[in-house]
Amino acid sequence: xKEPHNYAHVGYGMIAVAASLAAIGIIALFIGDNGLLADxxxxxxxxxxxxxxxxxxxxxxxxxxxxxxNNVVSGIYVDLEK
Numbered sequence: 001x002k003e004p005h006n007y008a009h010v011g012y013g014m015i016a017v018a019a020s021l022a023a024i025g026i027i028a029l030f031i032g033d034n035g036l037l038a039d040x041x042x043x044x045x046x047x048x049x050x051x052x053x054x055x056x057x058x059x060x061x062x063x064x065x066x067x068x069x070n071n072v073v074s075g076i077y078v079d080l081e082k
Contacts, residue, residue: 052062
């Protein structure tokens with residue numbers, strides 16, 4: 001039986017694995033000691049959303065939520081007229 005010679009595909013796969021591991025290492029260096037980076041980001045975003053909700057989405061910076069409110073799914077109905 002003939003040998004398939006998939007050396008190029010194996011090489012490309014090894015390059016992809018090495019690149020993904022390098023990317024993970026760079027991300028780990030970026031995050032550093034802050035192991036709760038994503039948790040802190042989510043808490044900040046939730047706090048901002050709750051502040052906007054308390055102000056009926058009329059304050060500056062709350063425009064990004066306008067396309068997600070005033071529908072049945074969100075259950076939030078506000079008058080967006082300024």
